[in-house]
Amino acid sequence: MTTEQIMNLALKMARLDEVPRDSQIYVHGENIKKVLLTVDADAGILWTAKNMGYDAVIAHHPAGMNAAVELYKVIEEQMETLVEHGVPINEAQSAIMKRQEEMMLRAHTSNWKHLVDFARLINMPFMNVHYPCDFMMEKLVEEHLERSISDKRNLKVSELIDILCKMPEYKNAVTKPLIVVGNPSNFVGKLCVAFAGGTNGGANVIKAYWRNGVGTVLVLHMNLSDIYELRKENLQGNLIVAGHIASDSVGLNEFARILEKNGLKVTKLGIVE
């Protein structure tokens, strides 16, 4: 299999027509049979993989070049989730703006060429698959909740967390889902799993959900300054931080299953099972 064929499997999994901006093949590879699938890559991992006879390293998080610099553009995908949950499109657009600018500025601090040059130097096939895996993580968590919640009307936040923790990735993670705004005894109300779309949308995105009828938002992570801002708002919404690596593992395990089904030997690194 080639790196391009692996990328196509990722696109097919997430029903995408083109490679999203946060995913990229950095060093092309052919005749790939054995891959190292890792949440993050660094020079040590690439070098070790090369010496241990792996044919390619597939990272989840963007590792440099365009994928890292253009991660902020993927935040636009969050607009769709906002609109689907009843937020007017103009409000959705302005809600993502601050976070998008933050991520754009952060890209300018990144050493975007370093790791990719190293992979080229040692001639190690190297790529990253971000949004397709995050799309699957969001979908699989949504499907699990849909299947497991019997009484949506009376569901409490603590019960939602118990249901979430029935998924092996959350059950086996050292970080447990945390209520950062709201209380365990609050009703969940209308729920939104806001996982995919580059990174969390920040306080403005959460406020937009709460203002438009969503009672509980589930995110991967959130900065403390955003949490403090949200606590001051008194908007009567709940915010649950599900855990970054636990959640990413949901999408990555699905991707690993697909790679294995297509004949690849996959070793996972940093993925919760």
Ligand SMILES: [Fe+2]
């Ligand atoms: Fe992710």
Ligand SMILES: [Fe+2]
């Ligand atoms: Fe992540």
